[in-house]
Amino acid sequence: MSIPTILKARQSVAEGTMAFHFDKPAGFDFKPGQAIDVILPRDGIANDSPDARHTFSIVSAPFENELVVTTRMRDSSFKRAFGSWPIGDPIEIEGPFGSLTLPKSHARPAVLIAGGIGITPFMSMVRHANKNQTQQDLLLIYSNHRPEDTAFLDELQQLAKSNPRFHMVATMTDMDRSSQTWASHTEQVDANLIQEATKGLDTPVFYVSGPPGMVRAMSKILDEAAVDEEDVHSEEFYGY
Template identity: 65%
Template sequence: MSEYAVRLTSRNMVAEGTMAFCFEKPSGFVFKPGQAIDLILPGAHADPNSSDVRHTFSIISAPHEGELAVATRMRDSVFKRTLGKLPGGTEVMIDGPFGALTLHKNMARPAVLIAGGIGVTPFMSMLRHAAMHQQQQDLLLLYSNRRPEDTAFLGELQQLERENPRFRLMATMTDIAHSTQDWHGATSKIDGAWIKQAIAGLVAPIFYVSGPPAMVAAIRQVLTDADIDEDEVRSEEFYGY
């Protein structure tokens, strides 16, 4: 891994309480969709590895894009309060790329991506990359959130589905009763029956799970209970939080 100095170029809200931050892309910076960086904020600190100044994020931008972007829930932590107040043009450090949650090379085997909330971040880079290059690989995203307004990148994902005939989005909203937006899709939690129905017709898929640690553990158990071989399941619990 290498460290680079980059500047904040823009920020935008991608769901209620969730922001995306765009930075300059260093010359020669190469990464694979699904990989991550450490973002290191400016300012003196006794421990440069403290969570107050350093945090790991999946890269949501695709390799062909001219900027590096990350997204995060804006929780009440020292790091995120500081990040949220950074003026445009502020110089920060990034360290990376790293991470092994990348798509398998055999495109004849479909990829089933399962995300809870902001766990969708590593999959955004994969799906943007696949749409840009029209990859000949079946991709299915099972995406669980409480409400549409909490669902990061929902509109973009629906657009990517229209652009890429090999990509299918199946989203579910588990607390739609408290939503102010219309939703005509699924409302159940991700369970074995739903997964089996979703993957019907896919031959030898490989599963990728990303989200909060408890969600990842629960989905791995659901997959095991659905007779999915654990060797066909890959997961990360921490990128993007």
């Protein structure tokens, strides 16, 4: 059943990447890592059509009093409408749903591997863990083409400094096209990078989120590293 809400604000969070802020409906409850369907009611377009409805992970954490989703602004009918939706106008959401959520027990570390906009479910987890001072080690491995494309990079770098339980290894794989400097990794996430980054973590649980090709490549690497498939959770974002 869809729930009415209001688009409150829209803001750029990286090149070609927008965050959309909604009123959080009363009683709306979710776990970090879950997603919603955003429905743009438009004359002549059925609400269940892909032109009216898209799935997005919730970027905001449960303690925040708004719901935020973030997306790459491609030239699809839905995204053209979303990008020009008047601030203050009603939209609908459905959810929350999805099981890309951290376990209740904080005993085992979690390794979060994000490709590009696949960062969205992990932002909610990292913000939630920071706010609640969760006693679980979180390692984010975050791959992007360039710093310019990297959503939430500043915030994540700040969190890695202020929260001793949160660590980030970021890699920029197309620095030739960047006008910024980057003094860290530039290789694609591969078995070596994962092995080096996770050294010292005791039997971590893995979470992978990003474009389908990237998710499949990471699943293969983890399988070859003999990680139990029950310890690998993933979400594929189609369309990228």
